Amino acid sequence: MTLIFAHRGYSAKYPENTMKAFKEAENAGADGIELDVQLTKDNEIVVIHDDKVDRTTNGSGFVKDFSFAELRRLDASYKHKTILKKEPVPSLKEVLAWLQTNQLQCNIEIKSSAESYMKIEEPLIELIREFALTERVIISSFNHYSIVYCYRLAPEIEIAPLYHEGLYMPWVYARSIKAKGMHPNFRVVPNEIIKASLEFGIEVRPYTVNKEQEMRRLFDIGCTAFITDDPVKAIKIRKEYS
Template structure:
């Protein structure tokens, strides 16, 4: 059965990567999990945000990594979304984990280490996952496959996904060589004939981002995609028949 992960929370209707968007996944959808993004603050705290720059989603500006947690908490998140919501701030990983442990949701954490590697972020994250006892609920992914290698070294049993934004030949062989549990790719690559079968032959699952159209969701399911990472988990549930 195809699984549903809510992309940056229930971001089709609520400000992305906020506690509100995460909570609404549990309250209003039948999603199996949440996908979110993490970075490090200037003072070494793990926070949840997609962009390296603050400008698009907050009322701040500049690079996230050049601000302390205290400075970041003064900002409001969701300024790019129309509608009326309670004021949201950039969540910390600890805030999220305190909430996650009250649910049964899986969380796919994307480490945003493609532009800035955020030295030590892997160690900090794994230590926190173990502290909260969330080993079974947390999966990991990154476009930086060196990051995935570090995660696997720290926690060999970790479920890791290789994020891809390209056409990769022999993707099953490559993913297996990295000990990956999944390949997380753009929808169009997931639709390529033979990709899902190649991965499944190696015991690796295929995750597609970010299908928000119901017709595309059905095409991905028909092609053998295992997980839909979507802004609209409510639409995905309708397509799947939940």
């Protein structure tokens, strides 16, 4: 069965990378969530996509220039007029504690900024181990040095390279860095690449798959999983295949 990961939570309908979006993804029946991590000024790992807070909150400036307490005062749901309750930027600790209450898988993307490389990996691994979630977490990044470093620190946690350009025999590359899976842009993985990767034991979880036609293509060939903004739509289509 092709698994469904909710991209930044159920982000088609709720504020991305918030507890609200993650909980609604669980309620929708998603198999997992995908989220992004960055470091604050006081080295708290927080869940936010951009280097800056401007797009997703009512604040402005770089995440790295905020303390965690300052970041928590911002509202990550202010653009969603239908949501009356303020949604703060979550800490990764908060998300991992919530994951202990369910069986969801979690894809943690390390944002590939130069500031965070070699700073975020060790505390990230410590947290995943502290919450006993090593079996349910996949660490991904466009910075492949970062995930290789994670593998060296914690070979028990799965790593998966993110990429958005066509790779020749990507399963060979994945194996070379000890990755058990890979997370390509859906546009650069034709069916034959997905099939070959699966045959060589490499799991494929394309991103960000929102169109019905693409979802059906991936269900048809038995892709491992895909990452989508709209888990409800994906689950509805998947039911036709069961």
